[in-house]
Structure formats: structure tokens, C-alpha cells
Amino acid sequence: MEKHGPMRGIDVMNHMQEISHGWWKPSPGSIYPLLSDLADEGIVKRRADDKYELTKKYIQQSEPMDSVEETIVSMEGSASYLEDLSKSDKKKVAEYTKRIKKLSARLAKL
Numbered sequence: 444m445e446k447h448g449p450m451r452g453i454d455v456m457n458h459m460q461e462i463s464h465g466w467w468k469p470s471p472g473s474i475y476p477l478l479s480d481l482a483d484e485g486i487v488k489r490r491a492d493d494k495y496e497l498t499k500k501y502i503q504q505s506e507p508m509d510s511v512e513e514t515i516v517s518m519e520g521s522a523s524y525l526e527d528l529s530k531s532d533k534k535k536v537a538e539y540t541k542r543i544k545k546l547s548a549r550l551a552k553l
Contacts, residue, residue, distance in 0.1 A: 449494035452478060466535065467528055 447458065452474050460468035478495050481487040487495045525543070529536040536543075 449490060449492075449496040451494050455495070463524070467524060467531070469527065473527070 447454075450458065452471060455478070456469050456471070456474050459474075478487060478489070482489055482495070485498055486501045488498050489495055525536055
């Protein structure tokens with residue numbers, strides 16, 4: 444959000460569809476509860492115009508993250524994306540099942 448400025452929930456959904464190249468567009472039922480949770484955690488705040496923006500506190504805390512933390516956060520986001528995609532279009536995920544299982548086995552060894 445910081446890079447793109449304050450966004451409404453619909454803007455977040457459209458942005459997610461754009462960055463996934465049309466593969467995934469979250470539903471209002473997934474985005475609005477998530478935005479509410481993020482607001483409760485102090486990560487975003489809801490403005491009077493119903494747009495959400497990152498809080499200054501979150502921006503200051505999140506700037507210098509170590510690469511392990513960034514990697515884990517990225518992996519968690521990717522896992523959520525694949526879970527949602529497998530519910531809406533199993534065929535898009537099915538061709539990667541073997542690779543996902545190999546990756547899972549590698550991670551389990553850590």
C-alpha cells in the first residue's frame with residue numbers, strides 16, 4: 444500500500460489481480476476481514492474516506508528486515524496464494540504438485 448498510496452478494499456483486490464497477471468483476484472470476503480485484522484494489529488489504518496494505509500509505526504518497524512524474515516514472509520504469502528488458487532482453479536496448481544511436494548520435503552528437513 445505504501446508504494447501505491449491509500450487504497451480501498453476494491454483497489455487492493457484489483458491490485459492483487461494485476462500483480463498475479465489475472466490468475467487470482469481475492470474476494471471481498473477475504474480482503475475486508477484481512478484489512479480489519481491488519482487494522483486491529485496496527486499495521487494499517489482505515490481513513491475517513493474508507494481507504495486503508497500503512498501506519499507510520501509499521502513502516503518504521505518494517506524497513507530494515509533481515510533476509511530470513513523477508514524470505515519467510517514471502518513464502519507465507521506465496522503459500523496463501525497457492526491455497527486460494529487451488530480452491531478456485533485446481534488445474535493451475537495441479538501441474539506444479541510434484542515441485543511443491545519436493546519443496547515441502549526440503550523445508551521439512553530444516
